[in-house]
Amino acid sequence: MTENPFFAPSTLPYKLPPFAEIREEHYLPAFERGMADQLREVEEIASEPGPATFANTVEALERSGQILKLTATVFMSIASSDATDGIREIETEIFPRLTQHGDSIHLNRALYARIKQVTTENPEEAWLLEKYRVDFVRAGADLSEADQGRLRELNEELTRLATTFSQNLLTASTASALVVEDVKQLDGLSESAIKAIEKDGTYVLPLLNFTNQPALAELTDRETRRKLYELSVGRAPENFGLAARMAALRADRAALLGYPNHAAYSVADQTAKTTDAVEEMLGKLVGPAVANARREAEALGEQAGFPIEPWDWSFYAEKVRKARYDFDGAELRPYFELDRVLRDGVFHAAGELYGITFADRDDLAGYHPDVRVFEVFDADGSQLGLFVFDPYARPTKRGGAWMNNLVDQSHLFGELPVVMNNLNITKPAEGPTLLTFDEVNTAFHEFGHALHGLFSDVRFPRVSGTAVPRDFVEYPSQVNEMWATWPSVLANFAKHHETGEPVPAELLEKMRAAERFNQGFGTVEYLAAALLDWAWHKLVPGEVVEDAEAFEDAALERAGIAFRLVRPRYRTNYFAHVFSGGVGGYSAGYYSYIWSEVLDAESVDWFKENGGLKRENGDHFRSALLSVGGSMDAMSAFRDFRGRDPRIEPLLERRGLLT
């Protein structure tokens, strides 16, 4: 065990973690040493004899725990992208201990007392100091000894439940997969899609993480659709009980910390600040969105010739698109080849906007052969960071798409960022990887987060890049989606994978016309999930939910969003944003996506008003917003960029909700 790669800083370029050297048996010893080292460092900071200063307290905390940070960063990344059984065992063992470790720091009274003594005139330092103070208060630093004991217990149990919840979910994606013996039942799927799921004469269609499985749009056999849909909404049923238990514990914890419910606790340090603000915003959208979805349902019923069921929605939505707009999404696929989308689309747009360039670093290894590494250079040729790209789905990867940092940019350590994007694209058995338009859009979205990390230009790691409020963090990534359909960008990447022919202009025209159809569905399935998350976290202490499914139905009904044909994008049992991934996650935070879309819609308007894709615009967005990361108030950064407060109208207009 002498050669544990976590015990020394990485010697690779940009301190990329040495994935090729890391083995499963390295994690536990590295976590243990990392936690012990940090506790010792914290003890030293807390027992420092002289007066508390920014340097010997806050900055010293920023510097503490280097081994733990490296180990945890790599482990969390692997636990999301390549969680073998061994990794999952470590997860079960280590997450509760990490929670305990965090509590040991935040509930250290001597340390907290010193933080409260620190003063500083420097604005960047003052901002960070306040962040630390708030972190400590929110973690229970002001509570009595007895209440802190209770808080520790709650945190530990929540961590355990969350780990079980996410592990159940990972198992369910294959355990609840649709198994088909007769290939005829898969009629409608492409040949290559069928080939990719064939295994010893049977066909296994794994579940993706949301309610509405993409195959529902293509499967012609109604009975197959029904089965797939029911497997999707019914997966991991044991998670209903876990979720109810977690919601109750979170209510208890909120009460301990002085809040009426978990939602109030959760939004207090967000840009929303109050539950009223969130409810007012969601309330404006529900009525018009449901009305839109009902109109769409009528059109689908007419197309089908019978009253449709939930599993018919996507299939007939495609039919209506063909009939009304003469548009077939499948026709676009040959024009969206993964490598072209990435290089000639995503990278190209970033080049036009910010002047940055990319170089392949095939000499640098990821944790899996499919992972690719790129070096990113600024307009003047200087080094900016590394971009790590893991596009493909695999049984060991969790659902969805996300960005994470492997190395945080900071001047404190003189470190440049290493950022990563994960997608969940099905790897074809052979031949090129052709994407749907949704997948193209997701690639642009995640790269928007990557840019937020890459352009970070701050002193302290705690506020680097995407370390902004959760209800703000989606905003830059949403803005980056606008370039996926920007004419000059599309023309650059959307070329037929065999002939190199550009995508026909009329096909794009039809796509744009068809885009507005099914907005009602998209908005309702999202809002239903956001309101479901909200209902779970407005529970008050002592309010026990025995039947989570009944609670879910009642909550949607109460919120005015219950619509039999459009279930929430995530039901309780597979709402990973809210019930898995440690204690925090997106609990009482799923509203964030539409909250930040207000800023996104405003910003897209700004880019359009100012001439679109050009350096000047990119540079302004970068310097006012992206590069400051979390080093200042998020809404002030928005105002610096936009020149005023946000208005909701551009969002309503975009979503077809203006009445």
Ligand SMILES: [Zn+2]
């Ligand atoms: Zn995102």
